[in-house]
Amino acid sequence: QVQLVESGGGVVQPGRSLTLSCATSGFSFSSYSFHWVRQAPGKGLQWVAVISFGGSNTYYIDSVKGRFTISRDNSKNTLFLQMNSLTTEDTAVYFCARRPRGSSLDSWGQGALVTVSS
């Protein structure tokens, strides 16, 4: 069955870096674009970034542009989010989600908690 499993979350000090992974299985990875969506504690959903099917196109929200990098390894069916210069505002549960052509996000991972704190 379709699975997306995030890993790499944890507690990190402000200014430091962290990389999230999203391992997938049960479907053709290269046939989907992938997105990261985050949710700060007690808050709503915030879309963060997207990477296209082949990985050549990416887009970010302004608040993470230049600090976060989304990437994918189609040979390993895995999505990544490298997060640099983290601030307390980045504290959130980060979800990976896939989007098929012609549709919206249709499957989500369980989320990975990132806590930025000194």
Next chain:
Amino acid sequence: DIQMTQSPSSLSASVGGRATISCRAGQDIGNFLAWFQQKPGKAPKSLIYAASSLHSGVPSKFRGSGSGTVFTLTISDLQPEDFATYYCQQYHRYPHTFGQGTKLEF
């Protein structure tokens, strides 16, 4: 960025009843509108795409409608498992903004 505004922020309803949630886009997004359900501590669940199309496995009690800037999610025959927070999202233009959420309560 396209602003998405949901109303109401919270909604009280009863088992067996019906709930209607509105979502308004700050500009014309065609039918590039999705709806999600989220329960506490869980990942969102995808319900509807293209404003009115159900994702696989989603029961027909969930109905989406609208186009342009005004959209509606209607949930019929409410059951205890339907009480959750619902979000709309536009995917017409990046960034793909979400509404602030509507909490459906007893």
